[in-house]
Amino acid sequence: MRAARLIKMVLLLQARPSMTGRELAQELEVSERTVARDVLSLSEAGVPVYADRGRSGGYRLIGGYRTRLTGLGRSEAEALFLSGVPSALREMGLADAASAARLKVSAALLPELRDAATGAAQRFHLDAPAWYQEPRTPALLPAVAGAVWDDRRITARYLRKDTEVERQLEPYGLVLKAGVWYLAARAQGDFRVYRVDRFTAVDVPDGREDGGEDGAEGPTGDGGRFIRDEAFDLPAFWAERAAQFARSLLREEVVIRLSALGVRRLPHVTERAAAEEAIDAARSGDGPDAQGRLTVRLAVESAEVAYAQLLGLGPEGEVLHPPALRERFAAAARRTAALYA
Numbered sequence: 001m002r003a004a005r006l007i008k009m010v011l012l013l014q015a016r017p018s019m020t021g022r023e024l025a026q027e028l029e030v031s032e033r034t035v036a037r038d039v040l041s042l043s044e045a046g047v048p049v050y051a052d053r054g055r056s057g058g059y060r061l062i063g064g065y066r067t068r069l070t071g072l073g074r075s076e077a078e079a080l081f082l083s084g085v086p087s088a089l090r091e092m093g094l095a096d097a098a099s100a101a102r103l104k105v106s107a108a109l110l111p112e113l114r115d116a117a118t119g120a121a122q123r124f125h126l127d128a129p130a131w132y133q134e135p136r137t138p139a140l141l142p143a144v145a146g147a148v149w150d151d152r153r154i155t156a157r158y159l160r161k162d163t164e165v166e167r168q169l170e171p172y173g174l175v176l177k178a179g180v181w182y183l184a185a186r187a188q189g190d191f192r193v194y195r196v197d198r199f200t201a202v203d204v205p206d207g208r209e210d211g212g213e214d215g216a217e218g219p220t221g222d223g224g225r226f227i228r229d230e231a232f233d234l235p236a237f238w239a240e241r242a243a244q245f246a247r248s249l250l251r252e253e254v255v256i257r258l259s260a261l262g263v264r265r266l267p268h269v270t271e272r273a274a275a276e277e278a279i280d281a282a283r284s285g286d287g288p289d290a291q292g293r294l295t296v297r298l299a300v301e302s303a304e305v306a307y308a309q310l311l312g313l314g315p316e317g318e319v320l321h322p323p324a325l326r327e328r329f330a331a332a333a334r335r336t337a338a339l340y341a
Contacts, residue, residue, distance in 0.1 A: 005030070006038055008100065010047060010061075018052070018060040035059075093142035138197040141181055147171045147204045148183075152224045155203040156194070164200060170226040173234040177242075184237055191232070193241050243273070250274055250299035254306050255321040257295045262316030266296070269312035274299045295320070 005028055012019060012027055021032040028035065039059055042049050050062045138144075147154045148171045157166045169185040174196070176182075181196040205224030250271065258266060267275040278296040288294045300306040303325050310317055311332065319326045 002038075004100075006042060009035075009038055010042065011100075013049065013059060013061045014065070018058040020058040024059065093145065136197065138181055138199065140199045140202045141196055143202045143204055144171060144183055144196055144199070145174060147202075148174055151226055151228050152204055153226050156199050157201040158194060159198045159200060169194075172228070172232055173237075175234070175238050182238075184234060184241075186226075186229075191237060193238075246271060246273065249301045252300050252302055252306070254298050254300055254303070254310075254319060254325060255295065256298055256310065256313075257293050257318040257320055258313070259316045260292055260294075262313050263294055265313055265316060266298075270298065270300065270306075270309045 008028060009024060012024065019027075021035050024035045025032045028038075030038075039049050039051065048062045048065050050060055052058055052060065144154070146152075152171075154169050154171055155166065156169050157164055167187050169183075169187050171183055171185045172191070173184045174181060175184065175193075183194045183196055185192060185194060256262075256266075263279055266279065275298065278298045279294070282294050282296040286295070298306075300309070303322065307325060307328055310319065310329070319329045
């Protein structure tokens with residue numbers, strides 16, 4: 001732990017002309033007294049760290065000193081490619097690896113280019129969670145993420161409806177969708193999707209068997225690892241399963257007569273793909289009536305969901321079918337009119 005901190009301190013000083021004790025303490029998450037002790041240790045080890053005294057003083061490397069400790073490790077390189085999603089890095093336990101990787105890249109750059117990372121971070125930011133939702137990090141996410149990185153099989157217990165089941169999984173990839181983590185894994189030869197927050201226990205083999213010596217692997221020699229199918233494409237797999245899931249929810253149908261404004265609004269108040277499909281079908285069928293209104297047959301999850309969604313159309317949409325839903329909208333319209341009478 002201390003060795004990693006000393007290396008990080010050298011990289012910080014190599015990337016910047018000078019840093020105060022307070023700045024180093026904040027970056028390293030230690031006290032200024034610890035910083036002073038670490039600087040002394042570096043000096044004793046032959047690293048030329050110079051301390052400028054006084055109010056504007058600080059620490060700097062002298063003589064153009066350059067460390068050779070800038071080679072990226074595997075975890076650091078992998079984390080660097082995810083550095084645009086800082087919240088995801090923290091949740092998977094990779095924040096330290098990403099920080100070290102960024103420092104090493106910065107140290108390897110020419111002095112005039114070292115502000116590139118800061119400049120990009122101040123201009124572009126990805127905020128993954130949806131609005132009005134407080135994201136919750138699944139407690140078992142770091143263990144699952146570690147198994148994904150290492151291609152290790154896991155034994156997982158998870159909640160399926162009201163029962164807890166156990167499965168042997170080959171974890172292929174993680175997806176963060178609107179603040180919720182999903183695992184794409186192969187189980188019994190088939191690829192499936194699991195919500196990580198429904199896992200209640202995850203056992204990841206450490207590469208050794210009971211009775212082994214010096215960390216020797218078990219009889220299979222694979223240390224719990226599986227052979228990844230190189231043809232597996234995580235983005236394509238997720239897009240296909242997400243589309244299947246969205247379609248599977250749309251089990252009922254409603255008929256709506258829309259104004260021109262209602263046609264434009266419909267994809268914003270209900271499932272976009274279903275709305276666009278319904279509008280295209282109506283346009284290629286009978287098309288708009290004499291008043292410019294378009295009658296569409298829209299696939300919905302349920303009448304209850306349709307009621308909540310289609311209220312957002314206001315007077316720009318008229319429900320024609322089913323009769324019970326039409327009457328519910330009529331009652332809502334009467335109550336609204338009474339409020340404004």
